[in-house]
Amino acid sequence: MLKGKRILLGVSGGIAAYKSVEIVSRLRKLGADINVVMTQSATKFVTPLTFRSISAGPVYTQMFDEPKSWNIKHIVLAEQADVVLVAPATANILAKMALGIADDFLSTVLLAARSPIYVAPAMNHAMYHHPATQKNLKILRERGVALIGPANGFQACGTEGDGRMSEPVQIAEELVQFFTGKQLMEGQKVLVTAGGTREPLDPVRYIGNFSSGKMGYAVARAFHEAGAEVTLVSASVDLPVPAGVQAIKVLTAEEMYHEVMKAFDGQDIVVKAAAVADYRPAVFQGQKIKKKSQNLNLELTPNPDILLSLGQKKKHQILVGFAAETHDAVGNGMEKMRKKNADILVVNDVTVPGAGFGTDTNIVSFLFLDGRRIDLPMMSKLDVARELVKEIAFLKKVK
Ligand code: CTP
Numbered sequence: 087m088l089k090g091k092r093i094l095l096g097v098s099g100g101i102a103a104y105k106s107v108e109i110v111s112r113l114r115k116l117g118a119d120i121n122v123v124m125t126q127s128a129t130k131f132v133t134p135l136t137f138r139s140i141s142a143g144p145v146y147t148q149m150f151d152e153p154k155s156w157n158i159k160h161i162v163l164a165e166q167a168d169v170v171l172v173a174p175a176t177a178n179i180l181a182k183m184a185l186g187i188a189d190d191f192l193s194t195v196l197l198a199a200r201s202p203i204y205v206a207p208a209m210n211h212a213m214y215h216h217p218a219t220q221k222n223l224k225i226l227r228e229r230g231v232a233l234i235g236p237a238n239g240f241q242a243c244g245t246e247g248d249g250r251m252s253e254p255v256q257i258a259e260e261l262v263q264f265f266t267g268k269q270l271m272e273g274q275k276v277l278v279t280a281g282g283t284r285e286p287l288d289p290v291r292y293i294g295n296f297s298s299g300k301m302g303y304a305v306a307r308a309f310h311e312a313g314a315e316v317t318l319v320s321a322s323v324d325l326p327v328p329a330g331v332q333a334i335k336v337l338t339a340e341e342m343y344h345e346v347m348k349a350f351d352g353q354d355i356v357v358k359a360a361a362v363a364d365y366r367p368a369v370f371q372g373q374k375i376k377k378k379s380q381n382l383n384l385e386l387t388p389n390p391d392i393l394l395s396l397g398q399k400k401k402h403q404i405l406v407g408f409a410a411e412t413h414d415a416v417g418n419g420m421e422k423m424r425k426k427n428a429d430i431l432v433v434n435d436v437t438v439p440g441a442g443f444g445t446d447t448n449i450v451s452f453l454f455l456d457g458r459r460i461d462l463p464m465m466s467k468l469d470v471a472r473e474l475v476k477e478i479a480f481l482k483k484v485k
Contacts, residue, residue, distance in 0.1 A: 087483055089117035091265055094167035094199070096192045097137070099127020101242045102174035102208035102251035107132060109173060110140045112258040115484050119143065121163055123192045125179070149191045160191060164198035169264060172196070173234075174208030174251045177219045183231070184222035202264065206234040206257050211247025234260050239463035253462070259476045262483075269313030270479045276314045277353045278306045279346060279360035279392070281321035283339045287384070288371040295361045296443040299323030301408065301467050302359030306331045308471035312479075314355075319345045321360055339363050339389035346392055350399065355478060357406040358393045359432075365389060397427030404478055404485075406430045412437050419453050429455055429481060432474065440464045452477055 093113060097106050103124075110120055120141040124134055134145040146163070164170075172179060172192075179192065183205075188194040196203070205226065213219060214236060227233060235252030251257075259270060280302020284292040299320065306318045307328035316331045319342055327333040336342045339362045350356065365386035375382070393407045407428040411418050412435065419433035431453045436442030441449040441464070448470050452460040462473060 087116045087262065088113060088265055091118045092166055092168045093118050093120050093261065094163055094170045094195070094201075095120055095122045095141075096170065096172040096175075096179070096196065097122060097124045097128040097132070098172065098174060098176045098179040098192065099125050099131060100174040100176045100208045100251070101131060102206075103128050103131040105251060105254050106173050107136055107140055108254035109171075109257050110137060112254060112480065113261065114141060116258075116262065118261075121167070122146070123163070123195055125190060125192050127176075146191055149194065160194045161198050164195050164200070167199065167201045169201055169261060170196065170199050170203045171206070171257070171261065172203070173206035173257055175205040177207075177209045177213045177216070177222075180205065180207060180219065180222045180226065184225040202230070202232065204232045204234055204257075204260060204264070206251050207236045207249065208251035209236075209249045210241060210243050211245065211249045214247075214249035232260075237465075237469075239465060250463075253460075253473060253476075255460075255473065255476045255480055259479060262479075270475060271309055271312035271314035274309075274314040274354045275352055276306075276309045276316050276355045276357065277319065277346065277349055278302055278309065278316060278357045279319045279321075279342060279362075280306065281323040282361040283321045283342060283363045283389075284337050285339065285363045285366035285389075286337075286370055287367045288373065288375045290374055293363060293365075293367065293386075294322070295363065297321075297323075297361035298444045299325050299360075300444070300446065301448060301470070302357075303328060304467040304471040305357050305359055305474060308468060308475045309355075309357075311472075312475050317349060317353075319349075319360070321362075339366065339392070343390045343392050343395070347395065347399075350396060350403070353403055354482075355404045355406070356396060357408075357474070358396070358428075359408045360392075361410070362392055363389055364391075391426070393426045393428060400427065404429050404481060406432065406474070406478065409433045410436045410442060416451060416453065416459065419451070423453055423455060430474075430477065432470075454481075 122137040122145040182193045188197045237250045281299035282295040282297030318333045368385040368387040405428045415433045415435040423431035434441045434450045
């Protein structure tokens with residue numbers, strides 16, 4: 087997808103420099119040629135050898151190194167790049183860019199660059215909100231420099247706030263969009279399930295669960311934002327259907343099973359965010375069950391496992407499951423993913439504050455079939471959904 091595209095990555099000195107290694111790895115998997123320029127401070131966080139090994143290309147750190155060929159390196163690098171990315175971009179490098187200071191190799195290359203420039207700021211929240219930094223960012227924006235993030239969340243200094251570097255997948259996808267000019271999910275058909283199913287006992291009662299449907303609805307919205315054609319199979323929720331999304335309402339696990347199986351063949355991606363009841367009452371009582379003084383025993387019978395059935399049936403589709411766990415979220419999640427043949431499983435420990443049912447935030451990990459795992463900090467459910475969309479887009483490209 088990025089074959090023949092030349093990306094110049096500038097790495098300045100922040101702890102997020104370690105995450106830039108993953109950006110290089112992702113872009114290289116897509117075929118890009120990457121040159122890396124590191125500031126002296128950046129080399130204190132990550133070694134040039136790390137970037138050289140991952141990029142399989144040169145890493146520049148010194149202005150006055152003995153040249154290997156007779157050209158002026160900072161000018162050639164600046165001219166050759168199709169796009170320049172600075173990640174992490176510290177408050178210092180942003181200030182230098184804004185003022186046109188060229189006192190080391192990276193700042194000199196940036197001053198000479200004529201190609202589009204992206205910056206992914208990364209700094210402590212007080213530094214980010216300082217009027218000097220805000221003014222520098224404004225100057226850069228007006229000059230056409232594109233900003234990626236920063237995100238809000240846990241910071242290396244132990245506090246929380248704005249200034250965290252955006253996740254590598256998001257940064258890599260911004261560049262993919264720059265090169266392809268296409269929306270991330272254009273032409274993709276996506277089926278999302280959401281909400282908690284209800285299993286009727288009698289005409290006035292049901293067995294249900296605490297799912298609010300917020301996560302699934304956020305997933306549907308994020309796919310629609312990214313240009314996909316979205317169908318939402320929704321069990322009972324108290325939420326408005328996101329604009330542009332086609333919704334099919336269901337009540338029980340069996341109804342959801344039938345709707346999902348019917349639509350599956352035409353889909354490219356299926357995300358099962360619904361909390362599906364594993365059991366339903368063995369017998370539906372046609373009349374209201376009357377109160378008695380003895381114990382009442384209910385007999386339950388298993389519902390179909392929708393994700394398992396999809397996993398057995400899938401051809402080209404990417405299948406994503408969710409799992410809310412109360413202990414060993416990752417271990418249980420990995421096992422579930424393999425058993426159900428999902429490509430990604432999103433797990434969260436619902437006992438942790440800020441994660442789980444009814445909240446607007448979530449703390450999740452993405453587990454992948456190849457054993458990879460990404461732990462995200464606490465973020466809004468919509469942001470989790472947007473991260474998921476990007477991960478799926480990336481998976482589709484490298485699959
Ligand atoms: N799921 C499903 N059909 C079911 C049960 C679950 O499609 N009958 C899906 C959920 O939508 C979710 C994933 O499977 O994407 C994991 O759900 P979970 O309830 O955690 O899995 P279970 O296999 O039911 O495991 P547990 O024993 O922990 O309930």
